[in-house]
Amino acid sequence: MLRNSRLSLHIPEPPARPGDRPDFRHLDLRPAGETRRPEPETPAHEMRDMPYALVRVLDEDGQAQGPWARGLPPETLRKGLEAMLLTRAFDDRIFRIHRQGKTSFFMRSTGEEALAVAPSLVLEPGDMCFPTYRNVGFLMARDYPLLDLVNQIFSNARDPLKGRQMPVLYSARDYGFYSVSGNLGSRVGHAVGWAMASAWSGDDRIALAYIGEGTTAEGAVHEALTFASVYHAPAILAISNNQWAISSFQGVAGGEETTFAARALAYGLPGLRVDGNDFLAVHAAVSWAAERARSNLGATLIEFVTLRIAGHSTSDDPTRYRPDDEARAFPLGDPVERLKGHMIALGIWTPEDHEALVAACEERIRAAVKQGESIGTLGVTKPPVGTMFEDVFKTPDWRQIRQRREVEG
Amino acid sequence: MLRNSRLSLHIPEPPARPGDRPDFRHLDLRPAGETRRPEPETPAHEMRDMPYALVRVLDEDGQAQGPWARGLPPETLRKGLEAMLLTRAFDDRIFRIHRQGKTSFFMRSTGEEALAVAPSLVLEPGDMCFPTYRNVGFLMARDYPLLDLVNQIFSNARDPLKGRQMPVLYSARDYGFYSVSGNLGSRVGHAVGWAMASAWSGDDRIALAYIGEGTTAEGAVHEALTFASVYHAPAILAISNNQWAISSFQGVAGGEETTFAARALAYGLPGLRVDGNDFLAVHAAVSWAAERARSNLGATLIEFVTLRIAGHSTSDDPTRYRPDDEARAFPLGDPVERLKGHMIALGIWTPEDHEALVAACEERIRAAVKQGESIGTLGVTKPPVGTMFEDVFKTPDWRQIRQRREVEG
Amino acid sequence: MATMNMIQAINSALDVMLDRDPKALIFGEDVGYFGGVFRATDGLAAKYGAKRCFDAPISEGGIIATAIGMGAYGLRPVVEIQFADYILPAYDQLVSEAARLRYRSAGDFWAPITVRTPYGGGIFGGQTHSSSPEAIFTHVTGLKTVIPSTPHDAKGLLIAAIEEDDPVIFLEPKRIYQGPFDGHPERPATPWSQHPASDVPEGYYAIPLGTANVVRAGRAVTVLAYGTMVHVALAAAAETGIDAEVIDLRSLVPLDIDTVTASVRKTGRCVIVHEASRFGGYGAELSALVQEECFYHLQAPIERVTGWDTPYPHAFEWDYFPGPARVGKALKRCVEAET
Amino acid sequence: MATMNMIQAINSALDVMLDRDPKALIFGEDVGYFGGVFRATDGLAAKYGAKRCFDAPISEGGIIATAIGMGAYGLRPVVEIQFADYILPAYDQLVSEAARLRYRSAGDFWAPITVRTPYGGGIFGGQTHSSSPEAIFTHVTGLKTVIPSTPHDAKGLLIAAIEEDDPVIFLEPKRIYQGPFDGHPERPATPWSQHPASDVPEGYYAIPLGTANVVRAGRAVTVLAYGTMVHVALAAAAETGIDAEVIDLRSLVPLDIDTVTASVRKTGRCVIVHEASRFGGYGAELSALVQEECFYHLQAPIERVTGWDTPYPHAFEWDYFPGPARVGKALKRCVEAET
Ligand SMILES: Cc1ncc(C[n+]2csc(CCOP(=O)(O)OP(=O)(O)O)c2C)c(N)n1
Ligand SMILES: Cc1ncc(C[n+]2csc(CCOP(=O)(O)OP(=O)(O)O)c2C)c(N)n1
Ligand SMILES: [Mg+2]
Ligand SMILES: [Mg+2]
Helix, strand or coil, rough: CCCCCCCCCCCCCCCCCCCCCCCCCCCCCCCCCCCCCCCCCCCCHCCCCCHHHHEEEEEECCCCCCCCCCCHHHHHHHHHHHHHHHHHHHHHHHHHHCCCCCCCCCCCCCHHHHHHHHHHHHCCCCEEEEEECCCCHHHHHCCCCHHHHHHHHCCCCCCCCCCCCCCCCEEHHCCEEEECCCCCCCHHHHHHHHHHHHHHHHCCCCEEEECCCCCHHHHHHHHHHHHHHHHHCCEEEEEEECEEECEEHHHHHHHCCCCHHHHHHHHHHCCCEEEHHHHHHHHHHHHHHHHHHHCCCCCEEEEEEECCCCCCCCCCCHHHCCCCCCHCCCCCCCCHHHHHHHHHHHCCCCCHHHHHHHHHHHHHHHHEEEEEHHHHCCCCEEECCCHCCCCCCCCCHHHHHHHHHHHCC | CCCCCCCCCCCCCCCCCCCCCCCHHCCCCCCCCCCCCCCCCHHHHHHHHHCCCCCCCCCCCEEEECCCCCCCCCCHHHHHHHHHHHHHCCCCCCCCHHHCCCCCCCCCCCHHHHHHHHHHHHHHCCCCECCCCCCHHHHHCCCCHHHHHHHHHCCCCCCCCCCCCCCCCCEHHHHCCCCCCCCCCHHHHHHHHHHHHHCCCCCCCEEEEEEHHHHCCHHHHHHHHHHHHHCCCCEEEEEEEEEECEEEEHHHHHHCCCHHHHHHHHHCCEEEECCCCCHHHHHHHHHHHHHHCCCCCEEEEEEEEEECCCCCCCCCCCHHHHCHHHHHHHHCHHHHHHHHHHHHHHHCCHHHHHEEEEEEEEHHHHHHHHHHHHHEECCCCCHHHHHHHHHCCCCCHHHHHHHHHHHHC | CCCCCCCHHHHHHHHHHHCCCCCCEEEEECCCCCCCCCCCCHHHHHHHHHHHHEEECCCHHHHHHHHHHHHHHCCCEECCCCHHHHHHHHHHHHHHCCCCCCCCCCCCCCCEEEEEECCCCCCCCCCHCCCCHHHHHHHHCEEEEEEEHHHHHHHHHHHHHHEEEEEEEEEEEEEHHCCCCCCCCCCCCHHHHHHHHHHHCCCCCCCCCCEEEEEECCCCCEEEEEEEHHHHHHHHHHHHHCEEEEEEEEEECCCCCCHHHHHHHHCCCEEEEEECCCCHHHHHHHHHHHHHHHHHCCCCCCCEEECCCCCHHHHHHHHCCHHHHHHHHHHHHHHHCCC | ECCHHHHHHHHHHHHHHHHHCCCCEECCCCCCCCCCCCCCCHHHHHHHHHHHEEEEECCCCHHHHHHHHHHHHCCCCEEECCCHHHHHHHHHHHHHHHHHHHHHHCCCCCCEEEEEEECEEEEECCCHHCCCCCHHCCCCCEEEEEEECCCCHHHHHHHHHHCCCCCCEEEEEHHCCCCCCCCCCCCCCCCHHHHHHHHEECCCCCCCCCCCEEEEEECCCCEEEECHHHHHHHHHHHHCCCCCEEECCEEEEECCCCHHHHHHHHHHCEEEEEECCCCCHHHHHHHHHHHHHHHHCCCCCCCCEEEECCCHHHHHHHHHCCCCCHHHHHHHHHCCCCC
């Protein structure tokens, strides 16, 4: 008989706080190449071990290992590296621009570039990504015009979103990038509905939705997974477990008890746990899930293990709640460095190539920002004021018409 | 390469519709006694097989089998049988009373009596059950006054809920029975919060929440499970998988893809799949989970496999959507008959005892209904009209005061 | 033309739209094989196949989210929420997503969804099957809200709602599914067949959203109502003999402000009737608007006759419901008020 | 007495209540170790331990449900929703559960919870960090809704809210966390320290819910406002030189109807100001009530100055925000209107 007479409440605490040494022992890592790769057509119930494993391809020496190494063409690697570098250059530049008061807000994805960039190269033009605010890499990999990003961030006269959204909450239908919103988790269900609509229509388009590990706690995520499971939606649901949700460590979302990939088991879906800083592993896992989806085998849930290196946003001060050298201590390293190392190991890349590419990316961002600035930073220019009454409905009703008149004077 | 060129949408269909032969092959049954019983202190991750097994104790011959057979005292068996019979007599009587127009609505739990009655005998007085509309057996096992139930159903002048609730939506704090509401799934989180409060307070009280398998799709259920997992709430979350949610078979809630007990794995919780028509298995499983909870080992999720024998409610006509002889074909039988058979096999019960008990239960119900009728059926008597303005707030504000005055004239 | 009750008219609208628009589809709890707990989708799965009309998990948030995603893809989903009381778990989806998608994406994406749901009391549904939540939708910029009061309007308005490229909340007054209800529960129920508005064309027709219907012309006082309360208002006018002009708003958003203000300017008096609880109800907006637009024409205080500021209590159905006696009293007070 | 800004005053109220009531506890997203994204719970976890103030999963519905369960057990939970925009996933819990638990169980159970959440615009938060959702709560029978406009009131009202045995939605106007804001973004920000209401007692005091505050006595017109808009209304009065009586409602439910009606009966004119979008906003109820209670005293149409009927657009912050110019115009129109 175990029973105590008095209960007590368990309140999760992260392994390290400011001043402590970073501690990632809970990650339960495996060497690259160790985790099996079931054939994509394997029934989900024969893969119940997968959420507890870890799909990794790149080893410490930059070599691709094991069954998930699929031999990507050099162009794909180069394109991926470039998009990651572009993302990083963009993040750094806009972060500084924000400090100058030229916009209201910004969020970086530093350290998580691979998990947005690689899937962008896996998905096809007709597919749709349902991103979070931390997935701009997806657009970078698809050559979305940098100037449009900058204009959105400045909410200026040429902002493609007409000044209506906070920075980072992009929308780019033509690039397969669904409207981001500040609300967490509320668009995963749209991804599932969108994917169901594709299947319903007899099309072959698939959806990819992202959420953070903190967001997995939202009821909307469960509802989306339920629909994905019940109707076999051709969708991929990606969880970026970057260890933090603002100041809350992943244990507050349930990460002390099991992996986030194990959420898949609740729905009879395949669940993969993947090294999110390993471009090749991300690419391979998403390709595998995409193949299942396109083969009418339904949805896959993927947890990407990664680290949010930067603060949550420009409003955040991470030194208040976490050790400041986590990035250095993180055992999965940096996705850019790892892909670079692999390409060098393959002999298709040199440190000089890399430096040149970094410089080129920085220059492209600098030029785009400059051009955006000339159009106007926040508050300097903006779309005509009357446009704020448009798109509430397809056709404004008398309220928007009257109010617009009042504003336009 | 698997990939099809065209997708199609999977829309779940039950194995049998009216006119078809009932089909329960999907249940994946195991013989009684076969499933292992881990010690209650076993870490959850060592019990990941349990959601796919089936805890059963009573075999076809009424014998208790295997490690979950715990040798309950005869008084417990007798009490359980009586509460189940009382529930059934009550359900039948009120169902008929509703046909006579004496109340507005009613719901029966026929076939599911064991899963409400046995846990009621496991829980202690300070514990709290967060029931659904199908758990009146819990109150029957605790000798809740039958007249109070009847008065609630008639919304008459002595209705303990003052005429405010539809029939069946009881509340009985002193009996450890939380306020039922029509909304599905929205009180599981209360159970978790209540259990957390007990642990927070250093008390030893635990909570038991019920939902139907259809209700598992609600986001609120996921949120509750997340909190239960994160804070190790001393709670038991019971899913009555009675195969139907009004007209939707359990596949519409995800039951085609995996078991409902497997939801536990998403949260790193232990999950048990239990024969819900086996009084001994229900008792043993809930005792096991209660021991974990009281030992500060947190929450357990239990799926009870059972069958909704009656229609969903008095508003329902199940012949429209399911074969009418499902009850006979259901491989887990009838909980009353099975417990009766066991007691007879044990030699502590006879068919004559049984008949006498059935008659006694019916008589008690008849008497209570008669007494309730003499107080008043729906619309014949009711609490004073002004009371409808009470309990909106602890103290009415000017609106309720003015409006009450207007009504009282 | 056929004689239809409101459920049949709704069923017919759905039938017409499934037939006309290959991108239209229906889903919701129990709407597939079974045809819905109120039978609104009866026969549609059999006629068009499960793909066009199927059961959904019990997950109102999931239903709306799925519909939005499908709408963004290019389909035209019509979903049922089994009772309006149970739409609340989907409130975030409706407000933060459906209502704002077009705006925030600057027209990149939109949500052409229709959400049908039975609402209102009068059926002894207690606090969880009786509520009238229109005000929590009408306040939300980006949602349209429609409430029919007859079979004829139900069909025409539902077709218009489905054709809308904006999200529409279509609230169905379940008390009058089978027949008009004048607020006298003690009298025998009348079926729709005895009411002219049960003459419903079998094919396609649409009643544009934003057009109110003057169901009784009058000079003494304007009554603004919708849903079940239109019939109660008419009964109150008849019983008091007051020459009321009764306006059935039909669409709460967009509101037919011109019809409302023209009438009040004519009568100089206004009574607003709804079943939802009073404080902050849709009637408050109507009152504020009428006051703003017609201040100099008003000869008496605008009155609101509504449900009380309590939940809807099971045993007190007819004490809560704003029946013809209460409406009649307000009409009298209003026409007798001195300027 | 200490000088506090609004965040400090809120922090102080929480501190006082954790100290006084051993059953009080705080949880919410990021409120524990970190002290909240707006720092309202700064230092409380350190002072009282994680048990009294801890982080919750990102699950607003789960937060409210957990709080209700704890409240039913006998604790007194005070939860934070990080932004009012994100309270919507918990709307069902608030409306169907918290607001109705006492009523439906005939007093068996109740939900003594306080839900704090920053709301409103003026901070370039765009459509997901700016909304003013008060009207979706004030319509709900069984919820109380409170909005402070100064540090002093924030502390006294929050203490009263926590002590309530009914659920209270405590909306914090985040634009004025650091200083009063008169609606002139072009002027340098003033800190609270220059405002008398930043004098805040360090210990316990409660301001009873349901008492409005006449922050400026006047005879020409009554202005009804709350939160940030109180300061804007005062600025508009000063700038127009109109002798406005400005009433800070402080508690929307329960509403201090007597103070409101007494003032309007005196001035004969009324302007209602809020930041939420107009249609169906709380201002509609105020307008309806004032009209009902003061019809014969009204000398001009009641005006509403509010946010537009659009989402809150990022770049158009100051076009959307109902600033002193718009309020001033309405005041002029109102006092100049002929009877
Ligand atoms: C519904 C909702 N609740 C709360 C917030 C406030 N919020 C913004 S980001 C964030 C943390 C998200 O963490 P996670 O999901 O792990 O994503 P990450 O930022 O780490 O990428 C929170 C709580 C929000 N935006 N939406
Ligand atoms: C939030 C909500 N959605 C929908 C309903 C309507 N409804 C009442 S019971 C029911 C079926 C519930 O099925 P299940 O959870 O399996 O429980 P069972 O009735 O089988 O015991 C539905 C859909 C409701 N009451 N609440
Ligand atoms: Mg994160
Ligand atoms: Mg069921």
